[in-house]
Amino acid sequence: MTGSRRHTPQLNGIPSHDTFDRxxxxxxxxxxxxxxVGWMSGLIPSLVDQIVAIDGKTVPGSHQQDKRAIHQVSAYGAGLGLVLGQGPHGRQEQRNRRDTGAD
Structure with a gap:
């Protein structure tokens, strides 16, 4: 949701799961x-007519009392045979690590 905060004010916090469902x-x-498909084709022409598998998982045991769980998301270009993007999302320290490139 970090990306949407740059574009819309989140006065009442991040919308709930039910709000996204609706x-x-x-x-x-x-x-x-x-x-x-049109938007993605314009961004990455090599993905035209390719299958991209998106997968997400919550890291077991990563949820603690006052911290959010860590979620791992990846995108795999099936026709290209490679992972297009992968990264953790969740805890602030994980975001800081990713944003600064300190892996």
């Missing part, structure tokens, strides 16, 4: 798919 349910799925 927003995505209101979209026309075919139109959304066409827009998303």
């Amino acid at each position: 927003a995505f349910a209101a979209l026309d799925s075919k139109q959304f798919e066409a827009c998303f």
